[in-house]
Amino acid sequence: MADRDAVLAIMGSGETSPTMVTIHRAVADHLDGRRSSAVLLETPYGFQSNVADISATACGYFARSVGLPVVTAPGLRGGKHEDADRGLLLVRGADWLFSGPGSPSYALRHWRDAAVGQALHDRLRTRAGLTVFASAAAATLGRFTVPVYEIYKVGTDPHWLPGLDVLSHLGLEVALVPHYDNKEGGTHDTRYCYLGEQRLRTMEEQLPDDVAVLGVDEHTAVVLDLADEKATVRGRGTMTVRHHATSVTFPAGTVLSLSDLRDLCRRKPVHARTAPPVAADHTGETTAATLEQVSTECERLFETAYAGHDAAAMAGAALTLEATIREWAADTEEDVGVDQARAVLRTMIVRLGEAAVTGVADPATTHRPLVEPLLALRTRLRAAGDYATADALRDALAAADIQIFDTPDGTRWSAPTNAARAG
Incomplete structure (x- = not known):
């Protein structure tokens, strides 16, 4: 695939949800409909017992919603597998490569010093192909990686892992944090990939001065066009560049040069050249409702x-x-x-x-053809002085839950509601 087609899409979450379909389609459009290889790299969730189901679901999503036939790279779930060489060949030759949910630390363990990790470096170094990394896989791309399971679930002290650092080929020295605006915690803070503000502040102190936190919100993508040297924020949320609790946030629709993004990550002012972030998404897409x-x-x-x-x-x-x-x-x-x-x-x-x-029809409507002629008969009986028959008619209607109200303005009636009848 030529350099003009090189794209890296970094998704904060929701990679196989309806909200991200238009973004996936826009990336896949770079294939121009020609025959191409689309490959799923399943390592981040390779330890899960339902790994095959997750892969099948993802492939089904891309086929159904994006119109992209995707195959899974065999033998790359982690550990040694006899099909690993064939899987690596698919990864290296993929025109479109996707990896997503799971554990960042598990993926790193099997990528960092292995052939797959080198293949990912080569894709970014040579700026070849379309690469879509989301959630856990996205977290591995920077110089440092959040071990989210170990910190949030196991309770280890806040720390970073050395990341793949493939973004350094684009001049981006960052710790990439997906799920940046997560709200699952409700009453407790789960922003910043479940770290929360306090833990993120602690971890920022551990970063070298030349490394920024690059945050990507859920159901949001930062699409890096490597040929045109530009970054576009798409989806529902924002992209954030953060240095020690000081943040610059870019909403969906923002387009800025990779040069400006590099300068932001290096804490250089870019306002003279990027003024101000575009607030509306001019891509023409309609973002799906949550x-x-x-x-x-x-x-x-x-x-x-x-x-x-x-x-x-x-x-x-x-x-x-x-x-x-x-x-x-x-x-x-x-x-x-x-x-x-x-x-x-x-x-x-x-x-x-x-x-x-x-039934759902208004009982008053369904009863009217029967009740109103009987009420008219009752009125005639009362006018003729036949109160016993008139009262008997009223009692018969009451037995059917039709209530009669004699008022100075005439006779009114009511039928039971459907809810009352159901009770």
């Missing part, structure tokens, strides 16, 4: 349809939510919001079941 947004909207549509006695619209809202959950469940790493959306869907299904018993 699962939480879709779930909230479907719930609102369902309630509106229920109030309007529209069974078809109720079912439509439930089906839309189910399809969206299915799309998001294909994400190889993130399932935040999926359980909540499924709970909303289950509630919808229960209410649809109740509606199948009681």
